[in-house]
Amino acid sequence: MFSASDGYERFMGRWSRRLAPLFVTFAGITEGDRVLDVGSGTGALSAAAAAIESVQVTGIERSAVYVAYAREHVDGRFEVGDALALPFSDDAFDRALSMLVLNFVPDPAAALQQMIRVTRPCGVVAAAVWDYGDGMQMLRTFWDAAVALDPDAAPRDERHMPLCTHGALAELWRAHGLQDVDEQPLTIEMKFASFDDYWQPFLCGQGPAGVYVSSLAESARHALESRLHERLGDTGFRLEARAWAVSGNVT
Numbered sequence: 166m167f168s169a170s171d172g173y174e175r176f177m178g179r180w181s182r183r184l185a186p187l188f189v190t191f192a193g194i195t196e197g198d199r200v201l202d203v204g205s206g207t208g209a210l211s212a213a214a215a216a217i218e219s220v221q222v223t224g225i226e227r228s229a230v231y232v233a234y235a236r237e238h239v240d241g242r243f244e245v246g247d248a249l250a251l252p253f254s255d256d257a258f259d260r261a262l263s264m265l266v267l268n269f270v271p272d273p274a275a276a277l278q279q280m281i282r283v284t285r286p287c288g289v290v291a292a293a294v295w296d297y298g299d300g301m302q303m304l305r306t307f308w309d310a311a312v313a314l315d316p317d318a319a320p321r322d323e324r325h326m327p328l329c330t331h332g333a334l335a336e337l338w339r340a341h342g343l344q345d346v347d348e349q350p351l352t353i354e355m356k357f358a359s360f361d362d363y364w365q366p367f368l369c370g371q372g373p374a375g376v377y378v379s380s381l382a383e384s385a386r387h388a389l390e391s392r393l394h395e396r397l398g399d400t401g402f403r404l405e406a407r408a409w410a411v412s413g414n415v416t
Contacts, residue, residue: 170207170234172369178207180303180355180406181265184293185213187351188264191410192291194220201225201258203248203280204266208235214262215240223258225251248276256285263292265408267334268326277341284415290343291412292334293351297323300407303355307367307374310392315385323373334411343413352407360399364390 188210194200197219202211205224208231215222222241225248226232235243246252248263248270261280270276280290295301301323308322328334335348357363370379378386 169228169230169371172366172371172375173207173231174234176366176369176371176375177265178209180353181206181209182212183353183355184351184406184408185209185264187353188262188291188293188408188410189213189217191293191349191351192260192262192289192412194260196220198259199223199257201251201253201261201280201283202241203251203261203263203276204270205235205243206231206266208239208241208243210262210264211235211241211243212239223253249279251279251283253283255282256288257283258288259285260289260291262290265294267292268294268328273328274337274341277337281341281343281415286415288415289412290338290415291410293408293410294326294328294334295323296331296350296407296409297326297329300350300352300405302404302406303363304374306396306404307393310396311374311377311389314388314392318377321373321377329409331409334409338411338413342416344416346411346413348409348411350407351410352405354403354405356401356403357397358401360394360397363397363402363404364393 199221200214202224205211205226211222211224214220224243225246229245232243232245261284267273311318335346338346367378
């Protein structure tokens with residue numbers, strides 16, 4: 166039986182850890198920065214930021230289980246809290262970052278406003294989300310198969326997530342007065358040793374795809390597994406994932 170944090174690590178954590186160094190570089194984190202990680206999860210982004218000398222990392226995360234995991238595995242300060250009500254003073258950080266979270270927040274604009282508030286003038290606010298429609302092959306392959314077998318699953322397809330298309334984050338950043346807005350694709354690749362290496366993490370019940378699998382009757386779950394197995398094969402294969410990353414400067 167896997168805990169929520171272990172399940173996340175098996176399912177999406179390996180992707181997050183690979184993306185995090187690229188996002189840290191994109192956000193321009195430098196020595197001595199005070200960095201806030203909004204929606205810090207199990208700590209992938211915080212760990213990549215903390216690897217830079219003298220960077221001070223603070224993570225805020227709604228899940229107490231994820232916070233406990235991050236505290237055990239990452240050098241930083243981690244608190245349970247809400248992105249919509251950050252418990253920090255104005256201008257407290259040099260950079261406020263959010264990786265693979267904003268599209269899950271009920272009010273992304275309000276969360277962004279909070280990130281701006283706690284970032285000093287001329288500091289950087291940055292975020293990244295997966296391109297669920299075309300660029301995240303692991304999930305695109307999954308949802309294409311799921312919807313082919315069960316058309317009623319179409320509304321659950323993560324391609325409908327907000328902020329996941331080219332330009333969406335940049336538009337939000339500009340609408341909130343951030344300057345020198347820059348949006349770029351960040352692309353990584355994951356090698357899977359076998360089909361089971363791909364499929365088994367979906368059984369951990371994590372994320373929209375994992376929740377969908379958990380909701381299926383055994384026969385429907387086996388049908389989906391078979392469809393994906395036929396599509397991907399049983400030998401090693403590689404899948405790409407693209408995230409859209411945006412940054413902007415606080416006035």
